[in-house]
Amino acid sequence: MISTALIQKTAEILMEKAAIEIPEDYLDGLKSAAAKEDGDLSAFVLQAMLENYEAAKEDRRAMCGDTGTPRWYVKMGNEARIEGGPIALETALRRATANATQNVPLRPNRVHPLWRTDHNNNVGIGAPEIEYAFEPDGEWIDLITVHKGGLFGTDYRMLFPSDGIAGIKRFYLDSLVAFGKRGLACQPAIIGIGLGGTKDACMVLGKRAACLRVVGDKNPDPKIAALEAEFTELGNNIGMGAMGFVGSSMVIDCNIEVGYCHTGGMQMSVHAFCLSSRRAVARIYADGQVEYRTDPDWFTPYQRRETVEWEDSTWLEKAHAN
């Protein structure tokens, strides 16, 4: 049984880590981009960002003043049991969000869409979002917080099979060029692309591809992985860098996720995570042990399963080994 007090305490630590500590995979990616950047202004911006990450860690203050819209992804092993059940879990996550907003502090971004009223704690109707997934084995629960920023850099389009890969490429370029101007997308970023599903599922896939996969990670389908590599390079050949200045730093990595869609359509979404790439993860075990990490490891073979039945865990272990 996992205690709700431990969930809340862990969630508060995660909120702080996400806001303050740049994930190592993204930091390494940005450093290689900075080493290659030839544009004077773009290079200056990347250098300033690298100094900013250091300052945030030293001072224990948020990397960026716009601390995004905090949300939660919860993944549970099939055997996990939570004290007080799912309602207690959700209460703990809402409390942690409000407390961390006051204590880090985070910017209380969340307001009512029409009345613009503000609880000053990032909690309100539908906020923070809490999304769930499950894994076949384990008594653990993974808490993942993502504080994605940005009102820009995300778009959706209904494409069709006749649009093909060339159509996907064009919409990808359209999104990068349009939102990259003036640096509205806060690039260079991890770009997530969702393909297929339904309109809402496609948006979810693209967002998760940007926020829940790390730099260097590849889609298990080799042809999709090749597309990811091609799109990373393509984005960095636009001629645009940080803040939309002349340069080559646009995409730190491109992650593509797919879902089965209507036979007539080919939904596509593009999501740019930002220069702060705020994500933090903890696994809480039934015995009270907590392990912190920055890789959400969301897209397991189980999450990408294609078949009616899920095979036993031997199959799972084999899939992991490959």
Next chain:
Amino acid sequence: MAGKSPRKLRLSTNPTPEALAELRLGDVVYLDGTIYTAREGVYMRALEEKANIPMDLPMQSAANFHCSPAASINADGSFNMGAVTATASFRFSKWIGDWMAASGAKLIIGKGGMSAEDYRQHFVPNGAVYLTTVGYGTGALLGRGVVRVKDVHWHEELGLAQAMWVIEVENMGPFIVESDLKGNSLFERENAKIADNLERLYEGTKPATLKRYGETDDRKDELI
């Protein structure tokens, strides 16, 4: 890594016309003095609802920051300010002219600049320039430039994110000079350079089967 680094300058938040004339596009600026945050909430309250601006402007400050800090007010009334980052300025175009007239602002600081049209119509006649934050998101560096929070106005009426925060700053930066006194824009200059490459980049792609209203293939266009 590029060899040439931009010129760095210190600038007062109540700058002289000479100091402003000295600024060139792409210069990196660090600010000393007092800045205040004002965005749509403050603009609407001051300009549309005609509430009295709770500061003596531009005496106290000629530097308007399009920003909501990551900050909270403690139970004892003191302030806790962490990171400071700008918000995108193009959305405030409809108020900026009236706000400059009311506030005498000479420095508009934000994210992403405004359009050259805004610079010509409002900035040039008012002798003002636009400074953009860097990144975006050097919030921790900018937070280090905060000496203290002097005051916060209208937080009850507008909420913490939209309130008017008055902040004493020292060597706060970096900011990049995006517009000069003539109304030239660094972003537009960079866009024009990048546009030349786009034709080649799009080779082999074709417009989507299903069009969208108002869609254009002119990639020199901007979203703002």
